[in-house]
Amino acid sequence: MKGSQAIIKSLTDEGVDVVFGYPGGVLLPLYDVIYDSDLKHILVRHEQCAAHAADGYARASGKVGVCIGTSGPGATNLVTGIATAYMDSAPIVALAGQVGTSLIGNDAFQEVDTIGMTMPISKHSYQAMDPSEIPQMIRSSFYIARTGRPGPVVVDLPKDVQEGELDYPENITIDLPGYKPTKKGHPLQVKKAAELILTSKKPVILAGGGVIHSNSSDELQHLSEIIGAPVTTSLMGKGCFPEDHPLSLGMLGMHGRMSSNMMVDECDCLIAVGCRFSDRTTGDVNKFAPNAKIIHIDVDPAEIGKNITVNVPIVGDAKIILSHLIRIISQTKSVNNHDWADYVKSFRTSCMPRLSFDDIPLKPQQVIKEISEAVTDDTIVTTDVGQNQMWMAHYFTSRNPRKFISSGGLGTMGFGFPSAMGAKVAMPDNDVVAVCGDGGFLMVCQDLATVKEYDIPVVVCVLDNRYLGMVFQWQKLFYDERISQTKLKAMPDFVKLAEAFGVNAYRVERPGEMKETLKDALNSGEPTLIDVMIDPNEILPMVPPGCGLTEIVGEYKVERENPGEITYQHSAKETGGD
Numbered sequence: 001m002k003g004s005q006a007i008i009k010s011l012t013d014e015g016v017d018v019v020f021g022y023p024g025g026v027l028l029p030l031y032d033v034i035y036d037s038d039l040k041h042i043l044v045r046h047e048q049c050a051a052h053a054a055d056g057y058a059r060a061s062g063k064v065g066v067c068i069g070t071s072g073p074g075a076t077n078l079v080t081g082i083a084t085a086y087m088d089s090a091p092i093v094a095l096a097g098q099v100g101t102s103l104i105g106n107d108a109f110q111e112v113d114t115i116g117m118t119m120p121i122s123k124h125s126y127q128a129m130d131p132s133e134i135p136q137m138i139r140s141s142f143y144i145a146r147t148g149r150p151g152p153v154v155v156d157l158p159k160d161v162q163e164g165e166l167d168y169p170e171n172i173t174i175d176l177p178g179y180k181p182t183k184k185g186h187p188l189q190v191k192k193a194a195e196l197i198l199t200s201k202k203p204v205i206l207a208g209g210g211v212i213h214s215n216s217s218d219e220l221q222h223l224s225e226i227i228g229a230p231v232t233t234s235l236m237g238k239g240c241f242p243e244d245h246p247l248s249l250g251m252l253g254m255h256g257r258m259s260s261n262m263m264v265d266e267c268d269c270l271i272a273v274g275c276r277f278s279d280r281t282t283g284d285v286n287k288f289a290p291n292a293k294i295i296h297i298d299v300d301p302a303e304i305g306k307n308i309t310v311n312v313p314i315v316g317d318a319k320i321i322l323s324h325l326i327r328i329i330s331q332t333k334s335v336n337n338h339d340w341a342d343y344v345k346s347f348r349t350s351c352m353p354r355l356s357f358d359d360i361p362l363k364p365q366q367v368i369k370e371i372s373e374a375v376t377d378d379t380i381v382t383t384d385v386g387q388n389q390m391w392m393a394h395y396f397t398s399r400n401p402r403k404f405i406s407s408g409g410l411g412t413m414g415f416g417f418p419s420a421m422g423a424k425v426a427m428p429d430n431d432v433v434a435v436c437g438d439g440g441f442l443m444v445c446q447d448l449a450t451v452k453e454y455d456i457p458v459v460v461c462v463l464d465n466r467y468l469g470m471v472f473q474w475q476k477l478f479y480d481e482r483i484s485q486t487k488l489k490a491m492p493d494f495v496k497l498a499e500a501f502g503v504n505a506y507r508v509e510r511p512g513e514m515k516e517t518l519k520d521a522l523n524s525g526e527p528t529l530i531d532v533m534i535d536p537n538e539i540l541p542m543v544p545p546g547c548g549l550t551e552i553v554g555e556y557k558v559e560r561e562n563p564g565e566i567t568y569q570h571s572a573k574e575t576g577g578d
Contacts, residue, residue, distance in 0.1 A: 003131035004029040004162040007095070008037050010138035016066055018042065018057070018425055019095075020050040024070020025110070026097035029162035042425065042454055045446040047074050049418035051081020052444075054092045056419030058085075059405045060380055061426035062215070064145050065090070070097040072110030075156075076117070080412060082152045083121040087409025088236055089209055091150035093141050094118075100160040101129055114156045123151030131164035139172050148181030149300040150213050181299060185316035185324060193271070193295045193312045194328040200269035200293070202340045203229035206252060206281075209236030209408070210274015210298060212401045216319035217241065220273065223326055228337030230344045232260035234275045235408040239398035246345050253281040254543045255390040259348040261549035264289050272296045274318045277307040278409065287548030297321050353395060358511055361535040364388075364463060368395045370514035371433070371461065374522070379431040380405065380423045384416035384440035387469030390540050392435050414443035420458045421451055431459075431522045438464045439488060448501035451527040459521045460529045461514075462494050465536035473539050477553065498529035505529040 001009070007030055011019070018040040023031045034041050044050045047069040054065030069078040075096040085092045099108040115125045124144050126137045141153040197203055211220050217240045224231050224247050231241040232249040241248055250257035252264060264270065270292040275281065277296075282288040285308060296303075296310040297318055304313040314321055329335065357363040368391060375381070381396065382405040383389040389406055398404040405423060407415040420434035441462050451458055463469075472486040498505035504526055508514045514532060521528035541554035 001166065001168055002029065002033075002162070003128070003134055003164050003166060004033045006131065006134040006166055006168055007138065007157065007162070008033050008039060009168060010135050011039065011066065012037075014064070014139065014142045016064075019066040019068055020044055020053040020057075020422065021068030022047050022050060022070065022074060024074050024097055026071045026099060026159040027068070027162075029159065030068075030097070030157070042450065044418070044450050046444065047077035048080050048414065049421070049444055049447045049450070051078045051092065051094060052084065052412075052415050052418035053422030053425070054094075055081060055085045055088075055090045056382060056405055056422030057426040058090045058092055058422075059419070060402055060423035060430075062402065063091075063426070064142050065092040065422060066095065067092060068095045070110070071099055071114075072112050075112055075114045079117060079121065080410075082118055082154065084407050084410045084412045084415060085152040086121045086123065088407065089150045089213060090152065091145040092152045093138075093145055094122075094152060094154045096154060096156050098127070098156045098158040101158045102160070104158065114154065118154045121152075122154045125154040125156070127156040128158065128161045131161055131166040134161070134166065135169055135172050136174070140174050140176060143174055144176070144179065148179075149210070182301070182315045183317045183320055185297065185314040185321040187324070189312060189314045190321060190324050191328060193314060194325055194332070196269055196293055196295060196312060197227055197271065197325075197329065198332055198335060201337065202267045203227055203269040203271060203337065204249075204263055204267035204292075205229050205231045206234070206264070206270055206272040206275055207231055207237040207240050208234040208273065208275025210318050211237055211240040214274065214299070214318040215401075216273075216322050217401045219319055219322035219326065221245070223322055223329075226326065226329060227335045228341040229271065230263060230341070230348075232256070232264060234278070234281050235393055235406060237275060238393060238406075239404040240401045242399040243397045244399060247341065249344070249348060251393050253549070254283065254545075255280075255394060255540055256549075257394065258351045258541070258552060259344075261543070261552065262347065263344055264292075265548070265550050267292050270294045272310075273322065274298060276303045279307075282308060283543050283547055283549045283551075355395060359535065360510060361533055362509065362511065362514075364391045364534050364538055365395055366511055367463065367514050367532055367534060368392060370512070371435070371518060372396060374515045374518040375431065375433060377403070379403065379433060380420070380427060382406065382416045382420040382423060382432070382434045384434070384436040385411045385413050386437045386440060387473060387540060388435055388437040388440075388463045390470070391463075394540065413437070413440035415440070417441060417444050417458075417460055418447055420460070421447065421456050424456050424458050433518070433522075434458055434460045436460060436462050437469055438462055438466060438491060438494070439468045441494075442491070445497060448498055448503050448527070448529070452502045455527070457525050457527050459518065459527075461518070462529065462531050463534050464494065464531050465534050466491055467536050469536075472536075476539065478544065494529060494531040503527050503529055505531065507531045507533065509533045
């Protein structure tokens with residue numbers, strides 16, 4: 001068979017049934033084979049959306065997502081989505097077209113060094129120089145993408161390699177001598193962690209995206225309950241622990257819940273599972289968890305000790321290690337942290353945010369409250385990046401893993417809509433809602449054509465304040481309100497824009513309208529856009545850059561004169577958070 005036929009056979013052998021892509025000249029051999037194949041190809045309107053859609057597909061389903069772009073600008077347009085997947089450990093395989101092997105390095109038309117360009121932002125990169133390499137290369141790509149710490153793998157496909165012939169092997173073996181992810185944690189380290197937990201009085205669990213990738217949410221909850229430890233999450237870990245659970249603290253960090261930040265500051269044992277201690281999570285590392293001994297469980301040894309010094313490092317799969325840890329603790333004397341758990345629950349209750357407002361323009365808290373009332377626990381919610389993202393992360397209650405999808409590490413504007421598209425393709429029986437900012441949505445709005453053409457019934461909620469909200473917020477708080485280039489003046493009417501693509505659209509301006517409009521949109525079974533006019537002056541409470549987690553501005557601060565005693569001091573700027 002030809003190399004192009006081997007590519008499609010390799011994909012189908014890996015269980016791939018759908019790809020997101022955009023054709024080009026050097027991909028003509030591949031697309032000619034797609035014409036007769038059973039593979040469903042979704043033609044996006046921009047290659048970046050193909051990568052984000054594959055990312056959303058992967059995060060929602062746990063399977064590997066696939067995207068395709070042609071050489072040169074097609075490959076460079078994939079780069080942002082590849083980098084996004086890399087930072088957030090999403091398993092995707094990106095197939096990029098390339099000029100013929102004899103032209104590589106000659107600055108041929110639409111040639112770019114895809115391997116050199118993507119090497120720092122992918123888990124691995126391949127370039128096929130002979131058709132016979134394709135079967136093993138693609139199988140290895142999927143294996144690398146989904147095992148260990150998941151991530152994107154790039155396969156560069158020269159045109160003549162697609163056209164050349166090969167004998168497809170009956171048995172394909174994977175030989176990756178330098179790639180052997182550790183699964184089982186070292187038993188002595190697990191034992192040390194158990195001993196540290198058993199002697200602690202104020203344990204807290206910090207759960208990251210690794211809990212979701214390893215499907216260890218049940219083990220995490222079991223550990224939390226048997227040791228009486230409250231759970232806080234990173235942005236990527238949101239949903240791995242039910243946020244309405246009595247021991248849930250919510251998200252930690254710069255835009256995290258006050259209850260999370262304060263309890264991590266006070267804990268004496270921090271059990272970090274599948275997180276990388278990013279700057280947005282820790283704040284000033286010199287002030288992070290000052291009273292705590294830190295246990296760090298992660299499948300990627302490079303992450304342990306990179307940002308935070310830890311006392312007990314454990315390398316391996318979170319599900320296996322948590323199960324081992326639970327067995328040891330369960331066989332030992334019972335843990336009595338009732339006073340700590342009760343104190344945490346009381347503190348959490350005392351600083352729950354206010355969500356109900358009657359204001360016009362709408363407060364984002366009210367919008368999120370109504371979104372929460374309109375969706376179910378099975379609804380998949382994706383977000384864009386900026387204020388809309390942090391409002392959702394802060395105020396929206398997630399109860400299940402793989403139901404809250406957001407761009408964390410790279411912070412990619414435009415991620416919310418195409419990732420929702422991919423999530424809906426992956427999970428057609430689940431409702432999917434994308435919550436986007438007006439600036440981010442405008443970067444990818446052309447793919448309204450895609451959801452219309454392929455009948456992908458996602459609902460896009462554009463939180464419309466006519467500003468680049470997060471940068472605008474920082475300018476107000478930290479740059480003496482010198483508002484430079486963050487007001488979006490010439491903006492379209494999003495309802496008319498959606499209707500121009502043949503997509504249903506509505507505008508929401510008053511309290512009470514969002515819930516019913518969203519429910520109607522979800523019940524319609526059609527792609528829908530909801531333009532939500534919100535207050536541009538609303539500011540989300542945050543920890544300023546370079547500050548410790550307790551140095552929150554924009555809401556009530558909490559000072560603890562004595563452990564267990566809570567007093568309140570009103571901050572200089574009130575934004576409606578209680």
